[in-house]
Amino acid sequence: MIETRVAISEKAVLIGIITQHQDEQQAEEYLDELEFLTETAGGITVKRFVQKMEKPNPKTFLGSGKLEDVKMYIESNNIGTAIFDDELSPAQLRNIERILDCKILDRTNLILDIFASRAQTSSAKAQVELAQYQYLLPRLTRMWTHLDKQKGGIGMRGPGETEIETDRRIIRDKISLLKKKLETIDKQMSVQRKNRGKMVRVALVGYTNVGKSTLMNVVSKSDVFAENKLFATLDTTVRKVVIKNIPFLMTDTVGFIRKLPTQLVESFKSTLDEVREADLLLHVVDISHPNFEDHIASVNKILGEIDSVDKPTVMVFNKIDAYTHEIIEEDDLTTEKTKKHYTIEDWKKTWMHDLEKQSIFISALNKDNLENFKEKVYGEVKKIHIQRFPYNDFLYDYEY
Numbered sequence: 001m002i003e004t005r006v007a008i009s010e011k012a013v014l015i016g017i018i019t020q021h022q023d024e025q026q027a028e029e030y031l032d033e034l035e036f037l038t039e040t041a042g043g044i045t046v047k048r049f050v051q052k053m054e055k056p057n058p059k060t061f062l063g064s065g066k067l068e069d070v071k072m073y074i075e076s077n078n079i080g081t082a083i084f085d086d087e088l089s090p091a092q093l094r095n096i097e098r099i100l101d102c103k104i105l106d107r108t109n110l111i112l113d114i115f116a117s118r119a120q121t122s123s124a125k126a127q128v129e130l131a132q133y134q135y136l137l138p139r140l141t142r143m144w145t146h147l148d149k150q151k152g153g154i155g156m157r158g159p160g161e162t163e164i165e166t167d168r169r170i171i172r173d174k175i176s177l178l179k180k181k182l183e184t185i186d187k188q189m190s191v192q193r194k195n196r197g198k199m200v201r202v203a204l205v206g207y208t209n210v211g212k213s214t215l216m217n218v219v220s221k222s223d224v225f226a227e228n229k230l231f232a233t234l235d236t237t238v239r240k241v242v243i244k245n246i247p248f249l250m251t252d253t254v255g256f257i258r259k260l261p262t263q264l265v266e267s268f269k270s271t272l273d274e275v276r277e278a279d280l281l282l283h284v285v286d287i288s289h290p291n292f293e294d295h296i297a298s299v300n301k302i303l304g305e306i307d308s309v310d311k312p313t314v315m316v317f318n319k320i321d322a323y324t325h326e327i328i329e330e331d332d333l334t335t336e337k338t339k340k341h342y343t344i345e346d347w348k349k350t351w352m353h354d355l356e357k358q359s360i361f362i363s364a365l366n367k368d369n370l371e372n373f374k375e376k377v378y379g380e381v382k383k384i385h386i387q388r389f390p391y392n393d394f395l396y397d398y399e400y
């Protein structure tokens with residue numbers, strides 16, 4: 001088992017790029033998210049560096065001039081960590097670390113580090129550990145050569161120090177053992193799912209920190225851990241819920257994120273199986289977030305990767321209590337109305353109109369519109385239940 005080290009408040013600089021595939025606004029949005037990730041891991045962001053380029057430099061990610069600017073700032077402000085918003089190749093990591101002479105992390109490493117600190121159960125710990133070793137294997141030289149500069153903290157909640165001569169064999173052996181362990185866990189979880197019988201299964205999915213666990217707590221009257229940080233929930237939680245006369249199973253799953261490391265998607269197979277085998281998805285969206293449309297696209301991309309994007313889905317637009325918009329004065333004839341000026345009613349007239357029967361707007365925290373949410377879920381579960389138990393129609397004529 002990997003030991004987790006407590007992160008200290010490290011000072012870090014964030015580094016991103018503007019390319020033909022990622023404009024200035026998107027780059028800033030990604031760095032906003034990277035800053036939240038850094039904060040979640042225990043770090044403090046002191047400055048951001050952004051460079052406009054056609055594509056990342058294959059050797060150093062940034063151009064030589066910009067990298068020199070970063071180096072000067074790091075040296076003059078005693079910064080210990082530089083965090084890049086994209087996954088760096090092993091060669092880029094080595095070259096950048098040699099130039100900047102500090103700890104270098106990329107987005108993947110940072111996310112894996114947060115997962116390591118959040119994992120509680122044996123299953124989650126094994127899944128995170130496997131993802132860490134798979135990430136680490138091609139980067140062993142860099143990790144072990146510079147351990148004198150890496151005294152713990154963010155990004156170092158990983159495997160321990162071994163001799164460079166044997167580390168590849170050791171890591172491969174660990175990966176093999178972890179895969180076997182997870183195969184056993186997968187079989188156990190599969191048996192558990194079969195033992196739940198034919199009850200309708202409902203899975204909460206969505207971007208990280210959109211309020212899935214809060215909604216789970218309210219609906220199932222349980223006490224699932226919820227916190228205003230990224231990836232507060234890693235372990236899958238299943239609760240029996242009864243609305244009116246129909247019982248069903250509700251599952252709270254790990255939150256998704258843009259650029260989710262492929263190692264995590266693969267190692268969290270058993271967790272994502274809860275989504276694959278669900279009869280109904282409740283796609284929870286934080287409508288108060290300015291980039292919620294991008295979040296929806298990111299979640300749908302991952303659902304597509306696990307063959308679950310076409311499942312019956314209800315869009316649950318959460319945090320209506322926190323939604324704000326800019327107001328255009330009546331006598332203002334120059335300001336063009338854009339999405340930042342939309343009220344929730346304006347949003348309902350956009351592409352959301354096509355989802356009218358398959359969407360609901362709520363505040364799980366304040367329990368706003370919760371009864372309508374329950375009615376919506378009940379209606380969808382009832383459809384599936386009738387298909388599964390066609391001779392029990394008489395049960396739906398009255399409530400218990």
